[in-house]
Amino acid sequence: xxxxxxEALRRLVAERADHLCEYCLVSEADLYHGCEVDHxxxxxxxxxxxxxxxxxxxxxxxxxxxxxxxSLSLRTGKLVRFFNPRSDCWPQHFCLNxxxxxxxxxxxxxxxxxxxxNHPERLAFRRLLMEAGRYLTVEALARLKE
Ligand SMILES: [Zn+2]
Numbered sequence: 001x002x003x004x005x006x007e008a009l010r011r012l013v014a015e016r017a018d019h020l021c022e023y024c025l026v027s028e029a030d031l032y033h034g035c036e037v038d039h040x041x042x043x044x045x046x047x048x049x050x051x052x053x054x055x056x057x058x059x060x061x062x063x064x065x066x067x068x069x070x071s072l073s074l075r076t077g078k079l080v081r082f083f084n085p086r087s088d089c090w091p092q093h094f095c096l097n098x099x100x101x102x103x104x105x106x107x108x109x110x111x112x113x114x115x116x117x118n119h120p121e122r123l124a125f126r127r128l129l130m131e132a133g134r135y136l137t138v139e140a141l142a143r144l145k146e
Pocket of ligand 1: 024025058059
C-alpha cells in the first residue's frame with residue numbers, strides 16, 4: 001500500500017464499500033484483521049492512489065490478489081483480468097451457492113480461483129457467519145441486487 005493514502009481517503013473507501021470486502025463480501029466487523037485498502041491496479045503496475053482505483057478488501061483477498069491484475073483462464077488459457085469493484089457488478093460475475101462463491105464468467109473464475117474465495121477454511125468461516133446471520137449482511141444483499 002502506498003504511504004500517500006490519507007485517512008480521509010481510507011474512510012471514503014471503507015464507507016463506500018459499506019465496510020465489506022468488495023471481493024468476498026465478508027463484513028470487516030467479522031474479520032480479526034478487518035479490511036484494508038486495495039489498489040485495484042497495484043502501485044507496482046502503475047496504479048494511482050485515487051478513489052477510482054481503490055477498493056476495500058479483506059486480508060485474504062488482498063494477499064492472494066497481490067500485485068496481479070488477472071490470470072490465465074482454465075477454460076481458454078487466455079489472460080483474463082480480475083473482477084474490478086469500481087467498474088464491475090458483483091452479481092454479473094459471481095453467484096452464491098450457500099456459502100460457496102461460484103463464478104459465472106471468466107472474470108469471476110480467475111478472480112475466485114486466484115483470490116481463493118472457496119478455500120475450505122474460508123468456506124467454513126462463511127458457513128459459520130451464515131449460521132450466525134452475519135453473512136450476507138443487509139449491505140451485502142443490497143450489492144447482490146445491483
Ligand atoms: Zn475478501
